Amino acid sequence: MxxxxxxxxxxxxxxxxxxxxxxxxxxxxxxxxxxxxxxxxxxxxxxxxxxxxxxxxxxxxxxxxxxxxxxxxxxxxxxxxxxxxxxxxxxxxxxxxxxxxxxxFEKELKAIDKAIFQTVQGLNPVEYTVLNSIPGIGKVYSAGILAEIGSVKVFQSADSLAKYCGIVWNDNDSGDFESEDKHMSKAGNRYLRYYIIEATGSVIRHCPEYERFYHKKYAETRNHQHKRALALTSRKFIRLLYGLLDKSQLYSPEKSR
Known part of the structure; x- marks a missing residue:
């Protein structure tokens, strides 16, 4: 066009x-x-x-x-x-x-979004409300994350959730690793990994705390800057997501730190 x-x-x-x-x-x-x-x-x-x-x-x-x-x-x-x-x-x-x-296409997307909203609200309204309180995450990413997680109660920690979606590094370093050449495992649930990373990208645009963290990690290296910074920010986002869901708490800027 x-x-x-x-x-x-x-x-x-x-x-x-x-x-x-x-x-x-x-x-x-x-x-x-x-x-x-x-x-x-x-x-x-x-x-x-x-x-x-x-x-x-x-x-x-x-x-x-x-x-x-x-x-x-x-x-x-x-x-x-x-x-x-x-x-x-x-x-x-x-x-x-x-x-x-x-x-x-826009009309079809609205209809699909409405169907997603109605379905996920009926399945897990509390956790859905918690996720939607995070700036920028939106109803589609919230629904996708919940569909793949089921319930956060099955995970013992944010680290186990990160491992399940494959946002971990092969040498078992945490998200604060030093090397520029360490590769993400990607051995977990690829659908959940997609939703987490896409949701993180949106949260970065809406949440100053995550925007600052992303740019800090982006500036730390000259190699794979965006992919590395986004992956590290996704790991930070998982910690937030796990903490809020585990305690059934709505988002606030203080809880994002």
């Missing part, structure tokens, strides 16, 4: 976020601009007044300055390179089809 948008409306994709008139380049108003005007000339030849009305209608009045937005879009259309007229219609149809596919 992005390739087709560039072919049809080259300057649209080159507008930087700070200068772009839409908060979402591919939201409802942007979709209307890209699919309801067949060619760039159609945008250029539309009066500013009509373009303002169009943008205000499609954005449902959410754009603060529709006239300025109309001018930016019209200037971008004027400065875009031109294609043979016969190419605009198939490109526009293809772009519209892509938007329809994305919309369908």
């Amino acid at each position: 992005l390739n087709n948008i560039f072919l049809k409306f080259s300057e649209y994709t080159l507008l930087r976020n700070g200068e772009h008139p839409f908060s979402n380049k591919y939201g409802a108003t942007a979709e209307a601009i890209l699919t309801e005007f067949t060619t760039n000339e159609d945008i250029v030849n539309t009066s500013i007044e009509d373009l303002v009305v169009f943008i205000s209608s499609k954005s449902k009045g959410r754009i603060a300055d529709p006239e300025e937005t109309a001018k930016i879009i019209q200037a971008a259309a004027r400065n875009s390179y031109r294609l043979d007229q016969c190419l605009y219609e198939p490109l526009t149809i293809s772009i519209a089809s892509s938007f329809n596919c994305i919309s369908s």
Whole structure:
């Protein structure tokens, strides 16, 4: 879709976020601009007044300055390179089809997320609530972790949980090991390992304590920086996860340390 948008409306994709008139380049108003005007000339030849009305209608009045937005879009259309007229219609149809596919996928994801939420709430509502209290973990990763763990009570410690999901190192060093070349075992539950590592990546973006820890570990080496830092942060996250689940406590910044 992005390739087709560039072919049809080259300057649209080159507008930087700070200068772009839409908060979402591919939201409802942007979709209307890209699919309801067949060619760039159609945008250029539309009066500013009509373009303002169009943008205000499609954005449902959410754009603060529709006239300025109309001018930016019209200037971008004027400065875009031109294609043979016969190419605009198939490109526009293809772009519209892509938007329809994305919309369908988003609806399916919402339905699947709802089903996951209902299922896991019925199976283990307390532990699910505990996991969802951690910033950034989300309902899908929470459900995946619980589906693979079953109950944290079967693990004697955070270390045994880490071993079960394979986030341990072959020489039995802890997560604070020194060497840059030690390899993770990966002998455990690969599905749980996936959920833990993905959840950790999200928690890093939402929790300053984990962001600082990740960047500290990232700076300690020049080899495999991201993979190493993420693995070490995942081990720290497992300790938090185990502690909260074992005590049925909700997350707080103090408990993350």
